[in-house]
Amino acid sequence: MQTNAPPIESIWSFSELRAHVGLPLEGAITPDRLSEGTPPDLLGIVHYAAAWGISDDGYRSDLLSAVGTAARKNLQWVVRQYDDPLDGWLAGPDSTGARFSEAYVAFSCMRMAADEAQAATLGPLHRPSDGPPPSSGEDLL
Numbered sequence: 001m002q003t004n005a006p007p008i009e010s011i012w013s014f015s016e017l018r019a020h021v022g023l024p025l026e027g028a029i030t031p032d033r034l035s036e037g038t039p040p041d042l043l044g045i046v047h048y049a050a051a052w053g054i055s056d057d058g059y060r061s062d063l064l065s066a067v068g069t070a071a072r073k074n075l076q077w078v079v080r081q082y083d084d085p086l087d088g089w090l091a092g093p094d095s096t097g098a099r100f101s102e103a104y105v106a107f108s109c110m111r112m113a114a115d116e117a118q119a120a121t122l123g124p125l126h127r128p129s130d131g132p133p134p135s136s137g138e139d140l141l
Helices: 014-021 031-035 040-052 057-066 069-081 083-090 102-122
Strands: none
Touching: 014 040, 014 069, 031 040, 031 102, 040 069, 040 083, 040 102, 057 102, 069 083, 069 102, 083 102
C-alpha cells in the first residue's frame, strides 16, 4: 500500500482507494456490481462500499488495523459527507425487508467500518454521549 495519500477530505478515486486500502479479495463485490442496487445519490461512493463493505467483523477489523491513518480518516470523512442519504436508505423501508441487497449490506458494513474507525480514535470505553474523554483517571471517580 502507498504512503502518500490524497487529501483526506476528498472523495478518492477507485484507484487511489485501492492503493491505500488494498486490492479486494478474490471474489469480492465490485463497484459495478454494487451500482445496481445503490440509490443514485450514493453512486459517487459505491467504490468505498466495495472496498470497506466487508460483512465479516473480524476481516473488517483486520483491514482497519492494516491500513494507514489517512485511509481511516478519509473513510470517516466520506461517511460524514453522505450521512443523510445513508440514513435515508439504511434506516428506510429497505431496512425492514426479509432479505437485503448486496449493495445494502455493503453500505451498512462500510458505515460500521467508519464507526469502528471512529471508536478506535476515541479510545476504549468512550461513548459519544459521554462527551469528551476524561483527562485523567480521577475524572472517573
